[in-house]
Amino acid sequence: MKDEYHYRADEQQYYAPIPSDFVKxxxxxxxxxxxxxxxxxxxxxRMIMKSHK
Amino acid sequence: MSxxxxxxAGVSGHTAAQFxxxxxxxxxxxxxxxxxANWNWIPSNVWVGVGLMTKKQVTFPLKPVxxxxxxxxxxxxxxxxxxEGSKGxxxxxxxxxxxxxxxxxxxxxxxxxYLINATGPKLNFGATPGLGPEGHTESICTADHAxxxxxxxxxxxxxxxxxxxxxxxxxxxxxxCTCQGAAFEYxxxxxxxxxxxxxxxxxxxxxxxNEANLGDFGVGGMHIKRGGYKTHSKVFTESLxxxxxxNWTTGAHVAKVESGKIEYEDLQGDKxxxxxxxxxxxxxxxxxxxxxxxxxxxxxxxxxFAPNGFMKVDAIYEAKPYKEWSGADWPKTYxxxxxxxxxxxxxAFAPPHFISQPRVNPNGxxxxxxxxxxxxxxxxxxxxxxxxxxxxxxxxxxxTHHASMAEIGAACVASAGNSLTKGRAAAMTMFPVVPDYxxxxxxxxxxxxxxxxxxxxxxxxxxxxxxxxxxxAKGKAFWYMIPx
Numbered sequence: 138m139k140d141e142y143h144y145r146a147d148e149q150q151y152y153a154p155i156p157s158d159f160v161k162x163x164x165x166x167x168x169x170x171x172x173x174x175x176x177x178x179x180x181x182x183r184m185i186m187k188s189h190k
Numbered sequence: 191m192s193x194x195x196x197x198x199a200g201v202s203g204h205t206a207a208q209f210x211x212x213x214x215x216x217x218x219x220x221x222x223x224x225x226x227a228n229w230n231w232i233p234s235n236v237w238v239g240v241g242l243m244t245k246k247q248v249t250f251p252l253k254p255v256x257x258x259x260x261x262x263x264x265x266x267x268x269x270x271x272x273x274e275g276s277k278g279x280x281x282x283x284x285x286x287x288x289x290x291x292x293x294x295x296x297x298x299x300x301x302x303x304y305l306i307n308a309t310g311p312k313l314n315f316g317a318t319p320g321l322g323p324e325g326h327t328e329s330i331c332t333a334d335h336a337x338x339x340x341x342x343x344x345x346x347x348x349x350x351x352x353x354x355x356x357x358x359x360x361x362x363x364x365x366x367c368t369c370q371g372a373a374f375e376y377x378x379x380x381x382x383x384x385x386x387x388x389x390x391x392x393x394x395x396x397x398x399x400n401e402a403n404l405g406d407f408g409v410g411g412m413h414i415k416r417g418g419y420k421t422h423s424k425v426f427t428e429s430l431x432x433x434x435x436x437n438w439t440t441g442a443h444v445a446k447v448e449s450g451k452i453e454y455e456d457l458q459g460d461k462x463x464x465x466x467x468x469x470x471x472x473x474x475x476x477x478x479x480x481x482x483x484x485x486x487x488x489x490x491x492x493x494x495f496a497p498n499g500f501m502k503v504d505a506i507y508e509a510k511p512y513k514e515w516s517g518a519d520w521p522k523t524y525x526x527x528x529x530x531x532x533x534x535x536x537x538a539f540a541p542p543h544f545i546s547q548p549r550v551n552p553n554g555x556x557x558x559x560x561x562x563x564x565x566x567x568x569x570x571x572x573x574x575x576x577x578x579x580x581x582x583x584x585x586x587x588x589x590t591h592h593a594s595m596a597e598i599g600a601a602c603v604a605s606a607g608n609s610l611t612k613g614r615a616a617a618m619t620m621f622p623v624v625p626d627y628x629x630x631x632x633x634x635x636x637x638x639x640x641x642x643x644x645x646x647x648x649x650x651x652x653x654x655x656x657x658x659x660x661x662x663a664k665g666k667a668f669w670y671m672i673p674x
Binding site for chain 1: 425428429431432433435436437438566570597598599601611612614617619621622636639641643644645646647648650651673674
């Protein structure tokens, strides 16, 4: 079920960026997330290799 | 034959023991002294704290692993270091007190040629009256603490299912805490589990932290490239909180905890209270209380340890203003400047200063995150020191390996849920941990190696890391191929 939230100017949450429905759906899209899994692994590995130099 | 004595078997000490033994083989002796019989993969205590994992899944007995690897294990608590031995016997040693059943309280002198202090932190719940499992708040700092937290959380879930509303408070329990990342991850696990149980609307979740801004995490936060901008982690962290409808209080020093209520003051000096039904607040860390004694019985504790109880190493401890802090202040070899055979790794070494900007409120209360020295940097430091000592035993005159936190990065994954299709996580890396404005003048970090991302893919990585690091810690086949 989709979360229905209302953000009002008297709440601190009102002033932060909120992800769009598209961004939220891509966070759980299995195909896209498998690609991101590979990308994150690659990025982490690069950082680890640089740290071990 | 040389003898390396390692005090502590956490991430840093255990890594040091594994690499020292692998490098030196059976010609030299590696001894580990730890008061705990079990090794604990602490990052996964977060999942124990919401009932997604058992204690058995995040711990394993140390002795069988050490027996297999040829490492001597003594279950004991280190008490006093004699860097130059005692009168008439110049061989350095440590007095330890046994903690295993049947030998509790028995003291022993353990002699060494090289010492690695990896004793980790003392969980200083006493710094805030009422803080901690013996007071009025929960903890996930140990697996046992996390189990207690999980039981209380599940009881509240049942009460919410019966219609009650509850207030949850998660964060730091003092103005001088570190490990905000653990509190952040636990908070999002609570949120995830409350949604899973269908009672999220009955819960008020609130984060309270000594960070001046969300996303600081004790390292001053970090910038990442996203959407054409170089954006600070404050923006992304506030977004995550807002998305989940979680409010926050930053720049807070919790001064007192009573049953169901905290008293705190903020960076403006304002004092306030907040009530809760469930609170998990990270305590400040201190040294474990090791002392040092000279051969004539002189108290050398202040020669070896900083006032906070952490051990002095090759850092530049000279006090200077924030704007003059440099990556060069941070230790490289972790060797003590007075005794070249003493080293400290992980949380046990004394950092030269904070990483986040230091702040004091108008009432004179310091409110700033202390530097994190856990996880990847901690393991890398343990490995570097072990390899240096191995080379020194073989003839090197000085440490041969460096692991400055201004030259190494860190990866962090905050993940919720135990389903491979319904988990949620934020992954981030930064390079280096300590900003270096000489190399990276704009933000202090290399933005080609610093990134953050939210999604299921990051959750899979957290799962992968959990099993990989436990496999490595158990010393199974090709364990040394898995990077720190």
